[in-house]
Amino acid sequence: MISLGEARTRILDALTPTPAETLPLPAAWGRVLARPVLSRVTQPPADVSAMDGYAVRAVDAVEGASLAVTGIAPAGHPYLGQIGPGEAVRIFTGGFVPPGADAILLQEDAAAAEGRVRVNETVKPGRWIRRQGLDFAAGEMLLPAGRRLTARDIGLAAAANHPWLTVHRAPRIGILATGDEIALPGEPIPSGGIVSSNAHALAALVRAGGGDPLVLPIAPDDSDAIAAAAAAARACDMLVTTGGASVGDHDLVQSALGPEGFTLDFWQIAMRPGKPLIWGRLGPTPVLGLPGNPVSALVCAVQFLVPALARLSGGPAGPPRAVPARAGVALAANDRRFDHLRARLETASDGALVATPFPLQDSSMLKTLARADGLILRVPHAPALEAGAAVEVIPLGELGI
Amino acid sequence: MISLGEARTRILDALTPTPAETLPLPAAWGRVLARPVLSRVTQPPADVSAMDGYAVRAVDAVEGASLAVTGIAPAGHPYLGQIGPGEAVRIFTGGFVPPGADAILLQEDAAAAEGRVRVNETVKPGRWIRRQGLDFAAGEMLLPAGRRLTARDIGLAAAANHPWLTVHRAPRIGILATGDEIALPGEPIPSGGIVSSNAHALAALVRAGGGDPLVLPIAPDDSDAIAAAAAAARACDMLVTTGGASVGDHDLVQSALGPEGFTLDFWQIAMRPGKPLIWGRLGPTPVLGLPGNPVSALVCAVQFLVPALARLSGGPAGPPRAVPARAGVALAANDRRFDHLRARLETASDGALVATPFPLQDSSMLKTLARADGLILRVPHAPALEAGAAVEVIPLGELGI
Numbered sequence: 082m083i084s085l086g087e088a089r090t091r092i093l094d095a096l097t098p099t100p101a102e103t104l105p106l107p108a109a110w111g112r113v114l115a116r117p118v119l120s121r122v123t124q125p126p127a128d129v130s131a132m133d134g135y136a137v138r139a140v141d142a143v144e145g146a147s148l149a150v151t152g153i154a155p156a157g158h159p160y161l162g163q164i165g166p167g168e169a170v171r172i173f174t175g176g177f178v179p180p181g182a183d184a185i186l187l188q189e190d191a192a193a194a195e196g197r198v199r200v201n202e203t204v205k206p207g208r209w210i211r212r213q214g215l216d217f218a219a220g221e222m223l224l225p226a227g228r229r230l231t232a233r234d235i236g237l238a239a240a241a242n243h244p245w246l247t248v249h250r251a252p253r254i255g256i257l258a259t260g261d262e263i264a265l266p267g268e269p270i271p272s273g274g275i276v277s278s279n280a281h282a283l284a285a286l287v288r289a290g291g292g293d294p295l296v297l298p299i300a301p302d303d304s305d306a307i308a309a310a311a312a313a314a315r316a317c318d319m320l321v322t323t324g325g326a327s328v329g330d331h332d333l334v335q336s337a338l339g340p341e342g343f344t345l346d347f348w349q350i351a352m353r354p355g356k357p358l359i360w361g362r363l364g365p366t367p368v369l370g371l372p373g374n375p376v377s378a379l380v381c382a383v384q385f386l387v388p389a390l391a392r393l394s395g396g397p398a399g400p401p402r403a404v405p406a407r408a409g410v411a412l413a414a415n416d417r418r419f420d421h422l423r424a425r426l427e428t429a430s431d432g433a434l435v436a437t438p439f440p441l442q443d444s445s446m447l448k449t450l451a452r453a454d455g456l457i458l459r460v461p462h463a464p465a466l467e468a469g470a471a472v473e474v475i476p477l478g479e480l481g482i
Numbered sequence: 483m484i485s486l487g488e489a490r491t492r493i494l495d496a497l498t499p500t501p502a503e504t505l506p507l508p509a510a511w512g513r514v515l516a517r518p519v520l521s522r523v524t525q526p527p528a529d530v531s532a533m534d535g536y537a538v539r540a541v542d543a544v545e546g547a548s549l550a551v552t553g554i555a556p557a558g559h560p561y562l563g564q565i566g567p568g569e570a571v572r573i574f575t576g577g578f579v580p581p582g583a584d585a586i587l588l589q590e591d592a593a594a595a596e597g598r599v600r601v602n603e604t605v606k607p608g609r610w611i612r613r614q615g616l617d618f619a620a621g622e623m624l625l626p627a628g629r630r631l632t633a634r635d636i637g638l639a640a641a642a643n644h645p646w647l648t649v650h651r652a653p654r655i656g657i658l659a660t661g662d663e664i665a666l667p668g669e670p671i672p673s674g675g676i677v678s679s680n681a682h683a684l685a686a687l688v689r690a691g692g693g694d695p696l697v698l699p700i701a702p703d704d705s706d707a708i709a710a711a712a713a714a715a716r717a718c719d720m721l722v723t724t725g726g727a728s729v730g731d732h733d734l735v736q737s738a739l740g741p742e743g744f745t746l747d748f749w750q751i752a753m754r755p756g757k758p759l760i761w762g763r764l765g766p767t768p769v770l771g772l773p774g775n776p777v778s779a780l781v782c783a784v785q786f787l788v789p790a791l792a793r794l795s796g797g798p799a800g801p802p803r804a805v806p807a808r809a810g811v812a813l814a815a816n817d818r819r820f821d822h823l824r825a826r827l828e829t830a831s832d833g834a835l836v837a838t839p840f841p842l843q844d845s846s847m848l849k850t851l852a853r854a855d856g857l858i859l860r861v862p863h864a865p866a867l868e869a870g871a872a873v874e875v876i877p878l879g880e881l882g883i
Binding site: 104106107108111121122124125126127131147149155156157158159174175176177211215219223224225229230232233235236237238239240241242243244245254260261262264265267268271272274275276277278279280281282284285286288296311324373374375379405443445446447448450451477478479481482 | 519559575576577578579612624631633638641642643645661662671675676683686709774775818833847848849852861
């Protein structure tokens with residue numbers, strides 16, 4: 082058995098980002114940039130007014146002065162003339178400051194009548210002018226490669242005049258549930274069987290992590306079926322299996338996939354839930370074999386699949402985000418396996434997060450996992466803790482997981 | 483001018499969730515349930531083994547005993563016989579416990595040879611058996627209406643045997659950017675104009691909030707064009723405009739949309755960035771008029787559009803999530819407008835979040851907004867604060883915004 086951290090490092094080290102593709106700007110939201118975005122324009126493109134008012138020469142615009150209004154400069158319609166002594170131009174937010182003007186007289190500090198404007202408050206040079214390039218200049222690097230694009234980034238790339246962006250392809254993840262005893266929802270349930278939840282839960286998790294899931298037909302526990310389904314997944318960036326990773330079955334997967342070119346890296350991790358886990362490669366395709374138990378499969382997915390998706394997507398990849406919290410109850414000492422206690426999270430009156438594990442932590446209880454707000458992390462051999470002690474928690478629910 | 487909180491309340495009070503639709507299970511991820519999910523099965527469907535080993539009668543399975551192995555019960559293949567005195571059945575995790583057995587002998591506590599198994603450690607009654615219904619029972623309410631479905635919920639609904647889920651339709655949001663001076667990325671930029679960033683930034687934000695954006699053609703500042711585009715948006719659950727909400731333009735929008743059945747609720751909010759904001763209704767369609775300034779538009783979208791999307795989607799809706807942080811620098815006293823300082827967030831060595839505003843907070847700086855990790859909230863007339871004082875921050879980046 083290897084440690085959870087070593088397992089994740091070996092998984093991440095074996096993965097490389099998907100190749101780049103070019104997408105129309107709106108489709109790039111949530112993707113990771115494969116090339117940086119350099120601005121193609123300067124913003125603002127010229128000195129512009131920050132307010133509605135009058136473009137003036139500050140030297141003229143002293144309290145009590147009266148200026149001749151010679152034109153108008155709304156946004157998008159520059160005034161083409163020059164402002165001379167004693168003159169002003171009506172201007173609106175975003176309007177280009179006309180040549181000759183060096184300040185803006187706010188409209189609330191002005192009184193307009195019959196083609197003239199009276200200055201009610203002396204104006205300082207440069208006031209209420211946004212300088213050309215205040216936001217960014219042509220050629221400036223605005224968004225680095227490796228950044229996952231937010232809605233704000235999409236806006237920034239638009240403002241920088243990019244109709245297309247070069248991003249990493251969404252990783253295509255094949256998902257193969259194995260087992261004689263499972264049926265898809267709504268299909269006849271075999272005698273002694275249960276409804277399969279892993280494939281579609283993992284597909285949703287792959288979508289949440291920015292991947293593109295391909296749910297393969299359920300494979301019974303049969304070498305040929307496993308090999309055939311695995312072959313179908315060779316077009317994928319990664320194959321995720323569930324089931325078939327426990328003692329004995331591990332041999333089955335190996336014997337089935339060995340002739341197909343399967344090489345095993347490791348297959349057991351000192352963690353709970355989730356000890357049996359396979360990591361290897363089927364020809365060029367990385368294979369992550371998750372446990373068949375739905376809770377184990379999802380906890381392993383949070384620890385390994387979500388970081389793997391981040392790496393494949395081209396973004397920064399590492400452990401799932403954990404936050405400090407206080408234990409809501411006393412916690413028993415842990416054994417040698419890294420444990421994940423399904424817990425409710427609440428905010429105490431002092432603002433601190435309080436994590437309280439559900440009383441029953443049986444790894445078969447999917448309902449408990451679905452209702453959990455987070456996973457309390459208990460490292461191997463962690464000592465017993467009193468209620469109120471500091472713990473680390475992976476918040477679930479973030480990112481739709 | 484009305485307060486930010488009153489504005490949000492009036493917006494949310496005017497909105498109702500979209501009608502329900504039925505989706506295949508995998509497509510329901512991220513949607514909000516319109517009907518609760520009641521389990522159609524009991525899980526586990528019978529008493530099952532929690533481990534690999536032997537199903538035994540505890541009364542027989544004392545240290546040193548030797549039991550006859552009469553059959554095998556893997557998951558999905560129940561043993562059809564009864565376990566009698568002195569008998570055991572080989573069983574695997576998830577296998578149904580055969581009638582007569584009342585405990586599981588772990589395989590690591592057993593030695594098998596020639597059709598018999600030797601008990602190396604005495605077994606307690608009930609040990610390693612997961613009782614029928616431990617996770618959930620048929621008829622049990624597993625997921626309530628109003629819940630936004632996570633990947634774990636999709637798994638739970640699958641396990642409860644639901645191939646279809648009834649969810650609220652994704653709200654269709656029409657997005658109308660107005661202005662003479664704007665061009666879409668890659669198109670010829672008019673003299674004095676700029677590249678429009680609002681429509682696609684807002685479309686991405688609508689997607690991030692679970693909505694379905696419909697980007698309308700840019701409308702020049704012209705009454706007929708605005709009215710025509712607004713008409714195109716009547717099929718939407720909400721129309722979002724940008725630009726056309728400042729002084730004067732406000733009259734234009736009203737005069738243009740009045741004959742179309744536009745009724746105004748309010749149009750100015752005591753906030754920064756983002757004072758000019760229109761809220762009203764065009765016939766049956768709610769209309770949110772955001773400022774034309776991209777930073778103002780996005781900050782207003784975080785405060786009003788994201789909650790509106792949550793309400794339209796059928797989920798709980800309220801203020802955006804804010805978290806406590808420490809001010810990284812001293813903050814000046816605030817005026818009467820609710821302010822949003824674009825800030826970097828860092829975690830201090832004691833685990834606390836530290837929010838440091840960018841030195842320049844000009845509302846035209848989209849680059850600064852894109853690089854911000856959060857918005858420091860400064861309520862109206864908030865006093866000056868020293869560095870290290872407690873502040874509230876809306877973390878950005880969550881949910882792809």
